[in-house]
Each structure stands twice: as structure tokens, then as C-alpha cells.
Amino acid sequence: MSIRSPFPRTQRSPPRSAISCGPTKMSPREIFALRDHLGAELKGRTLSDAHDVVSLTDILSQTVLGGRLRELSGRAVLLKLSDQLRSGLAMIELDGVARRMLLCPPDLNPAYLDALIADAGIDAVVTDEPDRWAETGVPLVVTAQLPLQATAPAQTERATEWLMLTSGTSGVPKIAGHTLEALTGAIVAEGPARGPAPVWATFYDIRRYGGLQIFLRAILSGGSMVLSDPHEALADHVARLNARAVSHISGTPSHWRKLLMSGSAAQFAPAYVRLSGEIADQAVLDGLKAAFPNSSVGHAYASTEAGVGFAVNDGLEGFPADYLGNRNGVEMKVVDGSLRIRSTRTAHAYIGRDAAALTDDDGFVDSGDIVELRGDRYYFVGRRGGIINIGGLKVHPEEIEAVINRHSDVRMSRAKSRKSPITGGIVVADVILADGTDQARAKEIRDQILDQCRAQLASHKVPAVIRFVETLDVTPAGKLARTDA
Numbered sequence: 001m002s003i004r005s006p007f008p009r010t011q012r013s014p015p016r017s018a019i020s021c022g023p024t025k026m027s028p029r030e031i032f033a034l035r036d037h038l039g040a041e042l043k044g045r046t047l048s049d050a051h052d053v054v055s056l057t058d059i060l061s062q063t064v065l066g067g068r069l070r071e072l073s074g075r076a077v078l079l080k081l082s083d084q085l086r087s088g089l090a091m092i093e094l095d096g097v098a099r100r101m102l103l104c105p106p107d108l109n110p111a112y113l114d115a116l117i118a119d120a121g122i123d124a125v126v127t128d129e130p131d132r133w134a135e136t137g138v139p140l141v142v143t144a145q146l147p148l149q150a151t152a153p154a155q156t157e158r159a160t161e162w163l164m165l166t167s168g169t170s171g172v173p174k175i176a177g178h179t180l181e182a183l184t185g186a187i188v189a190e191g192p193a194r195g196p197a198p199v200w201a202t203f204y205d206i207r208r209y210g211g212l213q214i215f216l217r218a219i220l221s222g223g224s225m226v227l228s229d230p231h232e233a234l235a236d237h238v239a240r241l242n243a244r245a246v247s248h249i250s251g252t253p254s255h256w257r258k259l260l261m262s263g264s265a266a267q268f269a270p271a272y273v274r275l276s277g278e279i280a281d282q283a284v285l286d287g288l289k290a291a292f293p294n295s296s297v298g299h300a301y302a303s304t305e306a307g308v309g310f311a312v313n314d315g316l317e318g319f320p321a322d323y324l325g326n327r328n329g330v331e332m333k334v335v336d337g338s339l340r341i342r343s344t345r346t347a348h349a350y351i352g353r354d355a356a357a358l359t360d361d362d363g364f365v366d367s368g369d370i371v372e373l374r375g376d377r378y379y380f381v382g383r384r385g386g387i388i389n390i391g392g393l394k395v396h397p398e399e400i401e402a403v404i405n406r407h408s409d410v411r412m413s414r415a416k417s418r419k420s421p422i423t424g425g426i427v428v429a430d431v432i433l434a435d436g437t438d439q440a441r442a443k444e445i446r447d448q449i450l451d452q453c454r455a456q457l458a459s460h461k462v463p464a465v466i467r468f469v470e471t472l473d474v475t476p477a478g479k480l481a482r483t484d485a
Contacts, residue, residue, distance in 0.1 A: 031159045034216075035060060035093075036096075036156060044057060047059075047089070048225075049083060050227075050236075051085075052146060061151065062151060063148060063151040064093065064148055071124075073097050076099055076102070077101045078102045079094075079207070080104040084228070087103070088225075090144050091103075094160065095162075097154060098160050101160060101162060102122060102165075112172045116165075123138065125138050159180065162180060164208075165304075175351040178347050181344070185308070197223040199224045200217055201226040203249075204228070204251065205230075205476070205477075206227065209302065210302065223248075234258065234262045238264040250273075251277075252479055253278045253281070257287075260284075260411060261432065261434075271295055272296050276302055277302075277477070279382070281405055283402070285297060289315060299312050305367075307343060309341050322376075329345075334371055334373075337371065338366055338369065338370055339367045339369045340366050342363045342365070346365050368384045381396045390425045391425055391460055398415075400457065403453050404463075409433050411435075412431075416428055426463075427464055432472060446466050446468075449463075
């Protein structure tokens, strides 16, 4: 039986010469925008959060911008909204009309806004709090609002530049510039989904790179999407995922560990489970496979700057060494232990008055992710910028955590350094035990973890202190919060 492709006729990527991040107008035949993937023939599609459900089938004749889209034509727009639903709807309206749009995650420090507005040349804001912008000097403020209003369908005018903020930095975050073509490169390369249109979900916020990838997959695949809510209890979130028949879902390893610890995984049975954003160690992969035995469990490598690099679907941590070189249009190499990537999916530049170069002279993005070759496979050992100092020696905390997490009674851990008057620094590990672990076995488990670490780690990496804790902090980006004591 032949399966009709869910990709509209405009799915074909435009030639490089057609992409423009400036105000130049181009024929819709030369470019594509998100609205071009929302054909009326694709019925029953929805975008929903914990409060509202919006029909993606009908969205082309509706507006979240109060009918003011024409005023935003050719402008550099900051998207600063309280919720993901209105953000996603505004992205669909603005793409192909605005000159550029800067996606603002909800936890952004307001003190950074002036610098980001200047660096991105922002001359319009889409917000749900218009009064806050009255004295900012931004010339145009447009309010996004629900319920949607009827409007005439918009036409694609230009290739909008998508601006995203990097995470994990101190101070003003960097702005990475993408085209929709680059953002959707991996999705288009995979081809149309087979079988029923998927219902997507992610623990990420869609204004971050990992979440945006899932939002774009939902739009391009002809499917629906269920958005997360940071204020919703995990059990309620899972109940909503079930009620919406979510089939495909992604998150960071920390997101998934929290789900496994909650007991809610027993109520959930997605067909497709993916991890990204942090190192996916063998313990969390095995835990997910045990929790979802009938699911496809894998992990993907991507970053805001490097774009989507690759996916690993063999159930093992790390990635095969033969992924290096040119594979499926993505070229990778390792320089001084750091993974470097060159492809059409990467961001094209950092944006700003004093922006650094995003790539090296050969066009490779230095990811800053350190890998180590063991046999015929590369393993991630940590971030170059996340190294802790132990007695003058450099240590990747993720390497220690991977060993601790292999213990059958451990669900999650975090290693960090603590100052010592004798050695200058020691490793301290905070550990969450799996549900149902007998607390009377705490000393036995601690001794077993230490024996495991001594057998698999250099002596200076072995924790001097192991503390059993109830929770570990996770950042708004879904990553384990790392601070040295």
C-alpha cells in the first residue's frame, strides 16, 4: 500500500542562493515557510498545552497576533511570551513574513534583554505583557492573545532568519542565527513518517533548540504536538500525554531520570523515546528500555550551534567510530579530543556587535564536547568548559557519574568538587537511590559504589564523599545543574 507523503509540495529545500536573512522579498516558489506545511488536507492536527487545544488544520485562517501580522513584515521580532502555545502559533505566523525572529526562553534574565535587543537589531516585540514594553524604546509592540481570531491567510514573503540563544553560559547568552532550511535539514533528510501521523511531545521548551526540533518535526511530519508546562506535576503531565495519545517523545537524560524516579513511567507507553542535550550513559538507556520494552529507544547529538549531528539507535552509549568523516551530509572529526561538526544544518553565524566567529577557517563548529575512543566506539566524557579541578588535575564530572549510575540501586548522581585544605580539592558525589531501595543497605551500597569507582576510575577521580539525597536540581533547559561547592 502506498502512503501519501505528509510533506506538502513545497517541502523541497530551496537553493542556497534563495536564502536571505535580509529584508529582500522573494517569490514563495523559491522558499518555504512553516505555513506551507499546514495544508488543509491534513485533518485533525492539534497543538495543545495544559489549558488549550488549537487546530493546526484551521490555523492558516486564524491569528494569534490580533490581525497585526502585516505590521511585522520585514521586521526583526523578539518573541517574548509566557507560554509555549502562543509562542508556537506566533512562530508559524511570523515565519516567512518577519525578517528575523529571536526566540526568548522563559527563564532568560531580564537584565540581558537590552543587550540582546541591540545585538539582534530588534525593532518589534511580540508579547503577552505589552505594558512592560511601554518605556523600552522598541518601536512596535504586538500582543499575542487567545482565543484566536479569524484572518485572511498570509503569504510567504521571505526566508526568515531564526535566532536562538545558547544555554549553559554565564552572562549574556550568545545568539546563533539559523535558517529554517538548516533547522529542518535532519527532518527532511529522514523523509516522511510512515504509518499514522505521529503525536509528538517533549520535556523541552520549544524556544530552546531541542524543543524547537520536536515542534518542527510535528509541523513537517503532518502530526500533532503536546506541549509541556513547567508548573504541571509530572504525574499530571504523563496523564495528559496519555490522553493525547502521544507516540513520540524526547527529553534530556535528566528529564528521563526524573520520569523513571517518579513511578509515572508505568502509565506511559510511547513508541519512540529519544534523549539529547546531555550525555546518555548506559544506565539511563537500559533503564528506559526496561521501562518501555516495546519502544524504540535512542539518543541524538545536537546543539544550538552545530545543529543536528546524528542519532544512535543501537541501544549503546557513545557512537560508532565510523560516524566520523562525511555521513549523510554531516562531516565530523575530533581535534584535541573535541568533536567538531560541519554541515548545512549548523547555525550560519553568531549575531551581535562583537560576535565571535562560529566556525573555524574550514567551516567546522567546535562543539566543546570531549570524546574518547575506546575500541571501535567514541564515548562522551564531558564538556570542555565543565571540567572540575581535583588537586591540580582536570576531571570531567560526567565520567564519574557514568560509573556511579551503573550501580543497580542508583537512579541519578552528580559529581562536583569541594575544596580540601590537604589536596586542594576532592570529589563529592550526590546520589539518588532507586525507588524501593532499603535504606538499611545505605552503607553497603556506598561501599559498593566506591569499589566500582576504584575499579574503573583513576584514584583522584574516586569520590571522597558520597551523599544520598532525595533530589538533584535540574536547570530550566532540562540539564543537571552543576555548581562546585
